[in-house]
Amino acid sequence: MKRSMSAGGNGELRSSRSTSGSPVSDADPYQVRRSRVSDVRHIPRLQELLFEAWRSGAIVSRRSPAELEAAIRDRRAVFAMRGELLIGVGIAHPWQEDRFVSHSEMVVARGFRQRGLARRIKSKLIEISRRRWPGAIILSLTLSPEIEKLNKSSGYEPVPYCDLPTDPAFWRGCDGCVHYGHLKRNQYQDCHCWAGLLTPPGVERDRVVPKDALKRPENDSFYSKRRLG
Numbered sequence: 001m002k003r004s005m006s007a008g009g010n011g012e013l014r015s016s017r018s019t020s021g022s023p024v025s026d027a028d029p030y031q032v033r034r035s036r037v038s039d040v041r042h043i044p045r046l047q048e049l050l051f052e053a054w055r056s057g058a059i060v061s062r063r064s065p066a067e068l069e070a071a072i073r074d075r076r077a078v079f080a081m082r083g084e085l086l087i088g089v090g091i092a093h094p095w096q097e098d099r100f101v102s103h104s105e106m107v108v109a110r111g112f113r114q115r116g117l118a119r120r121i122k123s124k125l126i127e128i129s130r131r132r133w134p135g136a137i138i139l140s141l142t143l144s145p146e147i148e149k150l151n152k153s154s155g156y157e158p159v160p161y162c163d164l165p166t167d168p169a170f171w172r173g174c175d176g177c178v179h180y181g182h183l184k185r186n187q188y189q190d191c192h193c194w195a196g197l198l199t200p201p202g203v204e205r206d207r208v209v210p211k212d213a214l215k216r217p218e219n220d221s222f223y224s225k226r227r228l229g
Contacts, residue, residue, distance in 0.1 A: 029082055029083075030080055030081065030082055030087070030112075030115070030117060030120075031080070031081045031082075032078065032079070032080045032081075032088075032117065032120040032121055032124055033078070033079060033081070033124070034075055034077075034078060034079075034124065034128060035071070035072045035075055035076070035077035035078065035079055036072075036075070037072070037073050037075075039072050039077070039079060040069050040072050040073065042072075042079070042086045043065055043068055043069060043072070045085075045086045046068055046086060046089055047065065047068070049086065049087075049088075049089060049107045049109055050063075050105060050107060052107075052109070052110065053107045056110075058107075058143075058144065059142075059143045059144075059177050059178075059179075059193075060104075060105060060107065060176075061104045061105060061173040061174070061176070062173065062175065062176035063091075063105065063173075068091075071091045071092075071093070075128075076091055076092045076093070076128070076132075077089060077090070077091045077092075078090045078091070078092075078121050078124045078125050078128065080108065080112075080117045080120065080121055082112070086109075087108065087109040087112045087117070088107060088108040088109060088112065088117045088118070088121055089105055089106075089107055089121070090103055090104075090105060090106045090107075090121040090122065090124075090125045091103070091104060091105045091125075092125055092128060092129050092132075093170075093173075094133060094136065095165045095167050095169070095170045096165050096166070096167050096170075098133050098135075098136050099135075099136060099137065099165075100136055100137050100138075100139055100164075100165045100170075101129045101133050101136045101137070101138050101139070102138075102139050102140065102141070102165075102170070102173075103122070103125045103126075103129070103138065103139075103140055104140075104141075104173065106118065106121065106122070106142075106147060108121075118146070118147070118150060119150060122150055122151075122154055123154075126138065126154065126198070130200070134200060135200055135203070136200070137197050137198065137199055137200070137205060138156075138197065138198040139164060139165070139195070139196065139197050139198070140156060140194075140195070140196050140198075141164075141174075141193040141194070141195050142193055142194055143192060143193050143194070148194045148196075151194075151196045151198075152196070154198065155198055156196030156197060156198045157196060157197055157198070157199070158194065158195065158196050159195050159196060159197050160189075160190075160195070161188065161189045161190055161191065161195055162189055163195070163197060163205075164188075164195060164197075166188075171183070171188050174191075179191055179192045179193075
């Protein structure tokens with residue numbers, strides 16, 4: 001049986017049946033879960049969601065199909081499903097020998113927003129990150145006021161860019177952003193995105209002091225030594 005689609009008054013698509021042809025429960029029609037190896041079949045749909053978000057003006061990290069497949073197979077992705085239809089996603093990426101874990105590609109399909117799915121995806125990502133990388137600091141860079149609000153309510157602390165990873169591979173995820181030139185001119189120390197970190201419970205994060213043009217000071221010890229002197 002084909003899945004029927006009807007347009008609502010705002011032009012968004014509503015699905016009355018899952019792609020498998022079975023009715024969807026009205027109690028909780030959505031499943032938010034960790035990715036499985038078999039989910040590689042959803043990569044075209046995942047790319048479609050990312051492109052849809054980009055076309056609507058969202059700033060989304062650019063990932064190749066190979067990178068998306070690696071994340072799915074490595075079970076670092078979280079999928080929101082309605083039956084067999086992928087309607088939301090978020091992916092965890094480790095950096096700098098697992099010292100940091102970023103959450104990106106946070107997307108919910110049009111027509112399924114304002115239903116708490118982003119919060120459920122974020123909660124699942126945090127759960128996966130805490131179990132797999134218990135000592136890692138979770139980070140987020142976003143231009144979305146909604147994601148910023150969600151991060152703050154989840155315990156993220158706003159931080160300057162100097163507290164973020166220095167791994168060039170991390171910053172390559174920004175090269176598709178319209179503000180990438182601004183980021184490079186500022187030597188990856190400032191841009192338009194809100195930056196936030198979520199520190200593991202019981203761990204005190206090392207706080208970095210922003211560097212000047214001469215690459216100093218590097219950290220709080222620069223000041224503490226001079227205070228003692």
